Amino acid sequence: MSAVGQQSRSRFETPAIGYGLLLALGLCWGVNWPAMKLAVEVLPVWHFRAACLTFGALTTLFLARVYGARLRVPRKEILPLIICACFNMVGWQLLTAYGLTLMDAGRASIIAFTMPLWASLLSILLLNERLTATRVAGLALGLSGLAALLMPEMRAILAAPYGVLAILSAAMSWALGTVLTKRFSWSVSAATLSGWQLLTAALVVSVGALTWQSDAAWAESWSTGQLIGVIYAITIAIAFGHWAWFQIVRIFPAPVAAIGTMLVPLVGVFSGGLLLGEHIGPAELLALVLVISGLFCVLVLPGLRRERGLPKN
Template sequence: MAQPALSTTDPASERLPRQGFFLLASLALFWGTNWPAMKLAVLDMDPWTFRAICFVAGAGGLMLVARARGLSLRIPRGDLGPLILTAFINVTCWQVFSAFGLTLMAAGRASIIAFTMPLWASILSVIFLRERMTALRVVGLALGLTALAILLIPEFGRIGGTPWGAAMMLAAAVSWAAGTVMLKAIPWRMETVQLAAWQLAIGGLPVIAAALLVGRPSSVLDLSTPGALGVIYAALIPMIYCHWAWFRIVALFPANIAAIGTLSIPVVGVFSSALILDEPLAGADLLALALVVTGLFIVLVLPSLLPGRSRPA
């Protein structure tokens, strides 16, 4: 039988695996640059249609990878109910709220609100998973959230003018946090690639139906070259590779460490949005970057460097 995709044990008693560090770095790059890509896409086309395309590409691509590895696509007995629930919260809600939020806000700033996710995930993981929030993790989380606050303060006036955009991005953050904790809590019988494929396939069904009923599939014909490139990028690398990588990270790390590790993504989102979309970039962005890097170092690296400490704090 395949090994469970996500362990329900807290690996806090083990050294943090190197694979997890590489995966977090790659997520920062690819999910960070996905924010301006998504913005380019939804500027030209209907968000429902955009997300439907992403789901078809992501689920189909991951299923092809699973079959190429010789894995069955059968859903094990007992996994279907939890799969439907977590797919709706972790995938459907996140994708829909973030896509529509992006239509109302600048891409870089929208990513900042979305990545308050580690705060909610850390709180939920302590309550439901009984994970430890040690001093170093609290400091790292505080530094990351301070960085997000620094980037967000100049946007308070703008957010006040577009409350629905901010509300949607916050809803996206909370749904992703809840989904992350649920993924960690459930003893899955599938491997990571199978779980990721079915999460996207099931989570995408309501979005695909909505795209056909209330969306504008014809908006694909309105795509400019930048918009088309944004759709292609978002549908392939973030939807296929990044979803597999994220599910693997949740399997390797405690939920609160995995969540804190994503704090670098909105920083990449802000800088890449400035480069690609010509969104403003100020000294506050550099300060936020320094705080995030410091926070990640404290949570992910410092524990192994402390004298007499071979285990994470």
């Protein structure tokens, strides 16, 4: 098995399960972008993220225990876990939340999911992986789709440079965390690994909330949409989403896992239009075709080639 774990692959770590998780994760995290936008309108960033991470950690570790996973992390894996948590969780969670206070959810999701580009590049340096022709094609199509969404909004994005910087930094942080998760060896399950990273980040962010936002006030009145957004972001998106992501990272190479998540910004853009009234036009439709084509190259085409006895390329 890959460097993520030395355990034998279980029936829950097959490509078929991985494809299903990629689809579910795309929908779950895509809808989470407008949900987070609503949440940061009524909650201070550090408080919001502390709540997300704490609930996610407790839920994930509870489920891991229920399904028989070992919760104890060997001493030699603690430092790598903390390092990965800082990039996968702390950097991503805080920077995306701050970015959403400065720009629209759809635009933020577009910038955040330049992450596959950084993950693919970092995997070459840190994992000695090579980009096959199908992965290069998938990455090119996916990034072209993101560019199709990004270019028409360039003026609006440049008007909020700090938001762009925060979201782009979040993408790089998550990319590095993903590749490092693949680089280190783990003896624990995906759920245990996810839960302890969430809990580590929860402790860091909670200390930050007490230190830098101890006097910050919550909004006095919340709309129904804001309440639903807070509940969704703190519960479903964080608990299921991070467990699914670590399971996907176990199943697929880092570039494949990263490229697969390009579904998220599409769902983010369209759900932002539906739930928040953000603009959807020809650029969004073009991006949909390009990204789906990229996903086909990465997730479907290699399997078809194997069935026909052709090289994966």
